[in-house]
Every structure is written in C-alpha cells, then in structure tokens.
Amino acid sequence: IAGITQAPTSQILAAGRRMTLRCTQDMRHNAMYWYRQDLGLGLRLIHYSNTAGTTGKGEVPDGYSVSRANTDDFPLTLASAVPSQTSVYFCASSPARVPGANVLTFGAGSRLTVL
Amino acid sequence: GQQVMQIPQYQHVQEGEDFTTYCNSSTTLSNIQWYKQRPGGHPVFLIQLVKSGEVKKQKRLTFQFGEAKKNSSLHITATQTTDVGTYFCAGTPNAGNMLTFGGGTRLMVKP
Numbered sequence: 001i002a003g004i005t006q007a008p009t010s011q012i013l014a015a016g017r018r019m020t021l022r023c024t025q026d027m028r029h030n031a032m033y034w035y036r037q038d039l040g041l042g043l044r045l046i047h048y049s050n051t052a053g054t055t056g057k058g059e060v061p062d063g064y065s066v067s068r069a070n071t072d073d074f075p076l077t078l079a080s081a082v083p084s085q086t087s088v089y090f091c092a093s094s095p096a097r098v099p100g101a102n103v104l105t106f107g108a109g110s111r112l113t114v115l
Numbered sequence: 116g117q118q119v120m121q122i123p124q125y126q127h128v129q130e131g132e133d134f135t136t137y138c139n140s141s142t143t144l145s146n147i148q149w150y151k152q153r154p155g156g157h158p159v160f161l162i163q164l165v166k167s168g169e170v171k172k173q174k175r176l177t178f179q180f181g182e183a184k185k186n187s188s189l190h191i192t193a194t195q196t197t198d199v200g201t202y203f204c205a206g207t208p209n210a211g212n213m214l215t216f217g218g219g220t221r222l223m224v225k226p
Contacts, residue, residue: 035216040124042203042218043158058213090157103148104205104214106157 002027004107006091012113013081021076021110023091031094032074033058033104034066036087043090049074081114088112119206121217129225134194136220138187138204145209147180147187152219153200161189184209194224 007022025032030051035043045058049068063085065077074093078085089110096102118141128134138147146165150158162171164180164187171178175198177190187206191198201219208215 040218042121043205043216045213045215048213059215103160103163104150104158106159108157 004091004093004105006089006107006110008110009108010111010113012115015082015114016080019078019081019112021078021089021091021112023074023076023107024072025074025091025093025105026072027093027095027105028071029093029095029105030071031096031102032068033092033094034064034074034076035090035092036060036085037090037109038087046076046089078112081112083114086112086114119204119215119217121204121220123220124218125221125223127223127225128194130196131193134191134198134222136189136202136204136222138189138206138217140185140206140208140215142185142208144184144206147184147204147206148214149178149187149189150203150205151200152203156200158203191222194222196224196226198222199224 004025033048034046037043044060046064047066049055052068052071055066091107092104094102094104120139122137148163149161152158162178167184168182169180175192179188201221203219204217205214
C-alpha cells in the first residue's frame with residue numbers, strides 16, 4: 001500500500017542523546033514535511049523540503065535538522081534531545097513543490113519521550 | 116506571522132446532536148483544508164476550499180469558506196460515534212506558501 005512509513009513508532013530517550021526519526025514515502029511526492037503535535041497546540045511545522053536536495057525551516061526548527069538526499073527519504077535529527085522535545089512527530093508529503101498548494105498525506109507518527 | 120485559530124478546543128455532544136467547529140485566520144487565505152484525526156491516529160485529509168463563499172458537502176459534513184476568505188467552518192449534522200476525533204483546519208496565506216494548522220477541535224460523542 002502506497003504511503004508514508006515512519007520509524008520508530010515510539011521511543012524513550014535520555015536527555016542529551018542524539019536521535020533520528022526516519023520517514024520514507026513511496027508516492028514520488030516532491031514535498032515532504034515534519035510536524036510536531038502537542039496538546040492544545042495543533043500541528044506545528046518543524047522543517048520542510050520542497051524537492052530533493054532542498055530544505056527549509058518551519059515554525060519551530062530549533063534543535064532539529066533534516067536532510068533530503070533523495071525523493072523518498074526525509075529523516076529528522078535531534079542532535080541533543082531535551083525534555084521539551086517530548087511530542088508526537090508526524091512526517092507528511094504532498095505532490096506539489098510549493099507548500100500549501102496541495103494536500104498532505106501523513107505518516108502514522110512517532111511518539112518520542114525525552115527524560 | 117499568520118495565525119489560524121480554531122474554536123472550540125473541545126466539544127462533547129450527545130449522539131444525534133449537531134456539531135460545528137470554527138476556524139479564523141489573521142490573514143486572507145488562498146485556500147483552506149480540513150483534516151480529521153481519529154484518537155491515536157494521524158491526520159487524514161477531508162476537503163479543500165478555494166473560492167470565496169464556497170460551500171461543500173460530504174454526506175453529513177458541510178464545509179464553508181467565508182466571503183472574506185479569512186474564516187471557515189465545519190458542521191456535522193446528527194453526529195455519530197464514528198465522528199469522534201480531532202478536526203483541524205489548515206490555511207495557506209495569499210502572501211505566502213506555508214500551510215498553517217489551527218489548534219484543532221476535539222469532538223467527543225456520547226452514545
């Protein structure tokens with residue numbers, strides 16, 4: 001079934017550790033995104049990529065980095081995790097190169113707890 | 116920056132009652148999208164509105180885009196337990212290209 005695969009599904013992490021959340025899509029979508037979801041705050045954009053080889057900062061990029069080496073993969077890295085990064089992380093993709101110009105397909109999410 | 120506000124944050128209804136969630140933007144939007152997230156799930160696209168004053172229906176769900184393209188609403192007629200979840204609006208400003216999500220309205224339906 002075509003879609004987005006995220007890994008891990010959940011993770012408990014000690015503060016200060018490095019963590020990479022993986023995201024792979026098989027729909028050949030141009031644009032990919034990382035959101036974090038916190039209660040009462042909805043979905044906030046961390047980083048995005050309009051097309052392979054390019055990335056951009058979203059609303060809450062501090063403490064996170066991304067790369068887009070190819071069309072399918074868009075990993076999110078926390079260089080040194082802090083408790084405020086405890087959240088549910090969703091990867092999403094859309095066909096369009098221009099964010100907002102098309103519909104988002106979301107992955108199942110990765111629940112991260114930083115202690 | 117652009118802000119998208121949604122009210123109410125939570126809503127409890129008795130099964131069969133109607134439900135409405137409202138979305139308001141601080142800036143004019145080129146389009147607005149609505150998503151539904153079931154408990155424990157991920158957001159799933161419902162619909163996109165692009166025209167001023169546009170109204171679209173999906174069975175018991177009615178979506179409206181305001182004349183000024185700064186607000187939108189989702190109305191569910193005769194709620195069912197399957198409607199439980201969080202409904203998000205998301206808008207793209209005219210002057211930019213980033214989709215901004217509202218905080219969501221969590222709907223709970225008592226059978």
